[in-house]
Each structure stands twice: as structure tokens, then as C-alpha cells.
Amino acid sequence: MNLYLKFFSMHLKGQMQYKFSFFLTLFGQFIGAFSSYLALYFMMTRFHKVADYTFNEVIIVFATMMFSYSIAECFMRGFDQFEKIIANGEFDRMLIRPKNIIFQIMTSKIDFSRLGKLIQAIIILAYAIPTSEIIWTADKITTLLLMIAGGTIIFSGIYIIYASLCFYTLEGLEFINIFTNGALEFGKYPISIYGKTMVKIFTYFIPYTLFQYYPFLYLVGRSQNSLYAILPIGTVFFLIPCYLLWKIGLKHYTSTGS
Amino acid sequence: MKKYLSFFNIRFVNSLQYRAAAVTGIITQFAWGIMTILLFSAFYKTDASSFPMTFNQLASYIWMQQAFLALFMTWYFDTDVLESISTGNIAYELVRPIDIYNMWFTKNYANRLAKAVLRCLPIIIVAIFLPYPYNLAPPPSLEALLLTILTIFLGTSILIALSMLVCISTFYTVNNMGVRMVFLFFAEFLSGAIIPLPFFPNNIQTFINLTPFAAIQNIPFRIYVGHITGVAMYKGLALQFIWLFISILIGRLWLKKSLKKVIVQGG
Amino acid sequence: MIELKNIKKTYKIAKRESGLSNAVKALFKREYTKINALDDISFNIKEGEMVGYIGPNGAGKSSTIKVISGILTPDSGQCIINGLTPWKDRKEHVENIGVVFGQRSQLWWDVPINDSFELLKDIYSIDNKTYKKNLDELVSLLNIEEVIKTPARMLSLGQRMRCEIAASLIHDPKILLLDEPTIGLDAVSKIAVREFIKKINKEKKTTVILTTHDMQDIEALTERILLIGNGKILLDGSLNELKKKKSPIKKVVLDFKDGQISEIKCIEGLSLVSNINGHAEISVNTDILAVSDMIKLISSKLNLTDISVAGTSAEELVVSLYKEFQI
Numbered sequence: 001m002n003l004y005l006k007f008f009s010m011h012l013k014g015q016m017q018y019k020f021s022f023f024l025t026l027f028g029q030f031i032g033a034f035s036s037y038l039a040l041y042f043m044m045t046r047f048h049k050v051a052d053y054t055f056n057e058v059i060i061v062f063a064t065m066m067f068s069y070s071i072a073e074c075f076m077r078g079f080d081q082f083e084k085i086i087a088n089g090e091f092d093r094m095l096i097r098p099k100n101i102i103f104q105i106m107t108s109k110i111d112f113s114r115l116g117k118l119i120q121a122i123i124i125l126a127y128a129i130p131t132s133e134i135i136w137t138a139d140k141i142t143t144l145l146l147m148i149a150g151g152t153i154i155f156s157g158i159y160i161i162y163a164s165l166c167f168y169t170l171e172g173l174e175f176i177n178i179f180t181n182g183a184l185e186f187g188k189y190p191i192s193i194y195g196k197t198m199v200k201i202f203t204y205f206i207p208y209t210l211f212q213y214y215p216f217l218y219l220v221g222r223s224q225n226s227l228y229a230i231l232p233i234g235t236v237f238f239l240i241p242c243y244l245l246w247k248i249g250l251k252h253y254t255s256t257g258s
Numbered sequence: 259m260k261k262y263l264s265f266f267n268i269r270f271v272n273s274l275q276y277r278a279a280a281v282t283g284i285i286t287q288f289a290w291g292i293m294t295i296l297l298f299s300a301f302y303k304t305d306a307s308s309f310p311m312t313f314n315q316l317a318s319y320i321w322m323q324q325a326f327l328a329l330f331m332t333w334y335f336d337t338d339v340l341e342s343i344s345t346g347n348i349a350y351e352l353v354r355p356i357d358i359y360n361m362w363f364t365k366n367y368a369n370r371l372a373k374a375v376l377r378c379l380p381i382i383i384v385a386i387f388l389p390y391p392y393n394l395a396p397p398p399s400l401e402a403l404l405l406t407i408l409t410i411f412l413g414t415s416i417l418i419a420l421s422m423l424v425c426i427s428t429f430y431t432v433n434n435m436g437v438r439m440v441f442l443f444f445a446e447f448l449s450g451a452i453i454p455l456p457f458f459p460n461n462i463q464t465f466i467n468l469t470p471f472a473a474i475q476n477i478p479f480r481i482y483v484g485h486i487t488g489v490a491m492y493k494g495l496a497l498q499f500i501w502l503f504i505s506i507l508i509g510r511l512w513l514k515k516s517l518k519k520v521i522v523q524g525g
Numbered sequence: 526m527i528e529l530k531n532i533k534k535t536y537k538i539a540k541r542e543s544g545l546s547n548a549v550k551a552l553f554k555r556e557y558t559k560i561n562a563l564d565d566i567s568f569n570i571k572e573g574e575m576v577g578y579i580g581p582n583g584a585g586k587s588s589t590i591k592v593i594s595g596i597l598t599p600d601s602g603q604c605i606i607n608g609l610t611p612w613k614d615r616k617e618h619v620e621n622i623g624v625v626f627g628q629r630s631q632l633w634w635d636v637p638i639n640d641s642f643e644l645l646k647d648i649y650s651i652d653n654k655t656y657k658k659n660l661d662e663l664v665s666l667l668n669i670e671e672v673i674k675t676p677a678r679m680l681s682l683g684q685r686m687r688c689e690i691a692a693s694l695i696h697d698p699k700i701l702l703l704d705e706p707t708i709g710l711d712a713v714s715k716i717a718v719r720e721f722i723k724k725i726n727k728e729k730k731t732t733v734i735l736t737t738h739d740m741q742d743i744e745a746l747t748e749r750i751l752l753i754g755n756g757k758i759l760l761d762g763s764l765n766e767l768k769k770k771k772s773p774i775k776k777v778v779l780d781f782k783d784g785q786i787s788e789i790k791c792i793e794g795l796s797l798v799s800n801i802n803g804h805a806e807i808s809v810n811t812d813i814l815a816v817s818d819m820i821k822l823i824s825s826k827l828n829l830t831d832i833s834v835a836g837t838s839a840e841e842l843v844v845s846l847y848k849e850f851q852i
Binding site: 020021024025027028031032034035036038039042043045046047048049050051052171172173174175177178182186189193194195198 | 279280281282283285286289290293294296297300301303304305308433435436439440442443446447452453457458459462
């Protein structure tokens, strides 16, 4: 939408004003992603494989997670930092504007420095794609793109859940970290290495497997089931309970003041 | 001494107030610990022979990490300290009859300790009762236990002394974020906080063991799980003393020089 | 226009006490206190009226404003503003109100004020022609021509406040809610802001609700005041009438050359407050002694060189009101 693009360029302009600290934060994000990669690298170098997955396969999962996480973090930053928006009264201001609240939150913060992780992901993919044994036909490419899109949707949904919880309390929400940062750290390997129970939990509870595991199996040729390739589309359904929780939280906020 | 106790007290009471935060913090750490152990378990099942320690040792190591996270977290910088340097308020501190290095050091320590005390007991207690080999096992000997406690405190001190150096660098930089970021990366990674040092490639390990970072949490936890035994434990202890001495010495000297510069320039 | 009927709102606040033993107790059981923020609030405001909403902190002012703006849903009661219920018809209702929160900014911090205005234009879907007209008018009236190219963070409080007010009026709202708009401003800016609000109210018939602690704002702008205390509307009336009713006491400051000040003391209705070298302060009870009579009497006894008569300031009036209602 036109208005969104206006906000987009406004944020871009604003952040570019502080070039030094922007690039510093960008670099910091990159370094963080890099150390995550380094840990993976050391482990894979020592063990050569994990649960039968090769290094090349694992880094595709890693890159997918980094990619989708950084996009979600950049564009949904308003939800990620929602505790600030509530605490300083900015949210009340949003309620007084005749525009969709979710739109306002999304446009309140667009943090391009988060894309430092994206740079790491792109570098990894630049290595992984040509060196893998995958034959990159159209369906494989689509699968990879869908995986990334699905990941972005899941992480965005989790941010919305976090923001909804902020309506109730601003303390004790640390645990959401497990599903964002934690998912990033532990999800850099295919989920199946944690056991069948984990796979089940993360299909029916928060559907990480829909973008990180099943389509991945198809991508690397471990499964011929082409249905797996389009499973990421199912992540959209995850947004439904997220949105419901948001609505409930919003109602709660407007009836208890601030 | 009294004022340091009061720092601790205020922090502690404060953290009790936020009971929701305390509970969810513990749950978060717990989940993190379990996932980490499961991750290592996957690697263990793949190739147990490449595992540098027994699986139970690894599990105990991970639980120790979680229990004492507050003591060893590298991203904690006392914002008051950083601010007082960048705003120049430190000039006021100089007029007071206290030793600044000691004050900052003990303040940092008190804060970490207050944070740690609340978290470590629940985690330790639950971790002990987990099924083998995922549990927190007892140390191999009383000697090891005592040395663990000693080396934990020394390790924390080294970390604080190193972060003091980062703080002092604020005197010389306009925007300190870059220095902190680099420090964070090295400290986190090289201290074994991301993956324990024994899992690093062997040649890199020999190199890292020469750095002060390896003396922070790596030595205490490996003594506890019995990965470092016998004389090696005392060698590790000695190494800690050396690094602590060096970093405090450099810190104090550098601070003195920096403060002189501040006074000379008129704040 | 604005109609509030029997609005009620109660908050539960967790008790937090200091000390170690209380903190441990709180770990297991939380105690709550109930606060009646709005206790059966009812009032009507006509189109084009300017109302001062006063009361001590915690009396319920901001809760009322939140209900009116639609941010807060009351526990019970009705609120109808131009046919809409604020918290139910949020988007529609909000297009017609402008809000200025004195201590918080609605302008985007790092971009030129102009850009903030442009964004508001899109948010309120204002057409280009109307936008240009409103903008030009607001910019010239508020004298912000030179500052609209600078980012908000670089402006002084006075400049920023004027921009905030402009921002809240760009979309021609029928109702303007001002929450402490002159707080922290220097005298010149305060007067500028007050003049502007008066003008807008006169020319555009904008309904204005002003909550403030600055009694000079009230004196300069509003005729009608609503006093809220402990969640209840304690007073709803004209400022002037209140002044007349509340305090017949007037303060008289005079300078005189010859004459004995002691001669005044025996005049009924007069009492001497201070006298230093011919500069005296007297208080007059106008219920007993009319001002004109007082002047006649005093000038017959003293050789006056200067005299000034002042009524109760709004400040004093409010203090006495607070005392009377025990809030």
C-alpha cells in the first residue's frame, strides 16, 4: 500500500541519518549470526553428520531460519518491541488514529539493522546452493522460497502473540524468547534430530515443521512427496489464533486502561 | 562492606517483587537447557566416539551453565558506569572518598550475585532429579566441589575485570557499542558459552586455552563434571589467578591513567 | 454534542510494599486495592463550548479523557459524541477528534515536521486541497513557518508544542482534547498557544476540553469549569460566578504619602495585611464594604499615590475549592 511505502522510506531516511551506529548494529547482528554459524560449523566438523544429515543439508536449514527470522524481525519490529510502545503511551496515540491498529504497529518501527542476519544467510546460501547435491529445478526453488516465506509468517505470528500478552503484563514475558531466539538457535538443525516428539509438538503447537522440516525433506530429496513442498502455505493458518489472541488482548487493554 | 551488602539487598528484594519474571525466567532457562541437551544427544547418537566427554558430563555441564548464567553472562554492563563516563559525571565520583575500581567491581559482582542466587537453586534442584543421563550429576569428589566453587568465583571475577576494560575504553571512544559488540562475540564464543570448548576443533582449543576467556566458565564447569581432574585442576586454578591478576592490574593502571586525563582536561 | 451519562470505571491495583518480608509474602499472595476512578460521571457539552476540566492528580481527569477519546471502555454508563459511542465506533469517532497530550509527542521524532504532517494527511485521508488550506492556516496562525522543515527532536519545547497543536488540527476535528498543553512552556509560547486556541474555537466552533493544572490557562480560555475529585463531578459552573460566590475578599495594594494607616484599621470590612514605608496591602470583604465605598473612605484618610484592586486569582479559588471538597 502507498501509505506503507511512505512509512518505509521515512524509516529508511531516519536510520540513514545515523550511518555509523546503523552500520555498527548491522555488523553486530551479522556477528551474532556468524557465531551461531561457527558453532554449527565446529559441531559438524567434529561429528561430520548429525542424525544422518550432512553439513550441506544442515546449512540450508540454518540459512532458511536466519533469512526468515531477520525479515520478520525487521518488518514486525513494532510487535517485537511492543512493550515499549505500550509503556511510553505511543499505543494510546494509535488508538486515536483512524487507521487499522496492526498497520500502525507495523509502520511504527522498521528496523533495517536486523538485516545483518540476512547478510549472513545470503552468504551461506551463496555457498550452499551451488555445492549441494540438489538439482535446482523450478519446484525446488519454489520450495526454498516457500520455506523462507513460511518462516517469516511463523515468526511474525509469534511476535503478535508476544504483543498480545503485553496487554496483560509487561513482566515475565521472557519465555517467548524460547520461541523466537530459541527457535532460531535450535532450529538451525532439522527438527527431527530432537526426536519424534519434538516434531509432533512443533507441527501441532507452533508449526515450525511446516516450513523448516517437511519441505526441507522434499528439497534435499529425502522425500518425494511433493505435497511437502507446498506445506509452508499452511503457516498462514497459524495466524488465525494469533489474531484472535490479539483481539482478546486489545479488548482487555481498552477496558483496564493503562 | 555495608554498602555493597545494601546493593545486593536492594537488587534481591527488587527481583522478588517481580515474581512472574522470576518464574518465567527459570522456565525459559530450563527449556533452553533441555533443548541444548537434546541437541547434543542427537550428535552423541550420531557418533559417540567423537564426543570429548561422557554424555552425562555434558548434561551436567549444561545445567551448571544455566544455573549460573547470571554470573557468566557477557552482555551485562552496568549502564550507570557507562553513562557516568560518557556524560562526565564521573568527575563527581572522583571527589568522593572511594576507590572507583573497587566500587564498580563490587557493584557488578553484587548485581550478578543477586540475579544468580534467585535462579540457581530451582534449576539445580530440578536438574538433579532428572533421569540419567540427562541429570545434573554430583561432582566426582569433595575436592572437585570445593575447587568448583572457588573457580566459579574466580571465573566471574575475571569476566568482570575484562568487562571493566571494556568500560574504561569508553573514555576513549565516542560510541562504545562497537567495542562492546566485539567483546561480546569473543567473550561469548571463546568462553564456551555457546558450545563448550572441548567440542571445538582440537587445534583451535589449544589456542583458545591460552586466552583469559577460557578461564571464565570453562575451567570451573569442567572441574565440576570431572573433565579436568587431578593436578590439572590446580593448573586451571593457577591460570585463573594469573589472568585475574593481569586483568585487574591492567584495569587499575588504565583507569588511573584515564582519570588523570579527565582531571587534566577539566572533566 | 458530547454526552456522558453515569459513566463508571473501577481499577484494581496490586499493592506493592517495601521490605524483604513483604516481598516474600507477595510471592505467594497478591493483595489488591480498588480505585473508583470514575464514579457515576455525567455531563453534557454543547458544540463550540470551551470547558476547563480541573481536579487534583488521580481525580479521574485522564480516565475521562480516555473514555471520551475511545481508548478506555467504561464498566457501565453511556457516552454519545455526535451520535457515536467512542469505544465502539472507534475509527469513525476518532476522525473527528484531535488530541494533544502535553507530555507526549505525536510527531515522528527524526523526520522534518512537514513529513509528519504529510503522514497525518494520509492517515486521515485528507484531500490535497483541504490539506493545503488547513496547513497554511495552521502554520501562519501558530507561527511555525521556519520550523516545519526541522525534525522534532531539534525543536525547543515551545516550538514543538505549537507543531503538536497544528498536527492535532490538520484534519479539522470537531472536538479538541487538550491534556496539559502548556506544561513546561515559556510565557511567550503559553500566550501564543492560548490565543490560538481561542481563535480556533471562535472561528471554527471547535469544541474544546482542556485539562490543566495551570489556572492561567483556565482564566484565559474557559468560561465553564468542571471540577472532578475522587471520581465524582463536584462542580459544573461558570468560573466568574464561582469567583464571585466563593470569595468576596479582594486584595488592595496601595501607596500613600501622608496619613496614618492606623486610621484605616477601624473601618469595618477592612483589614491591614502589611505596611512598609507607605506601601500597604489591605484585604477588603466586599460583602460588607463595596469597592467604591472603600476607595472613597481610604482616600479621605490617606494621601494615595497609587492603588490597585485585585480579585481572587483562579489559583486561590481552586485551592479553596479543593479544601472545601476535601480532595
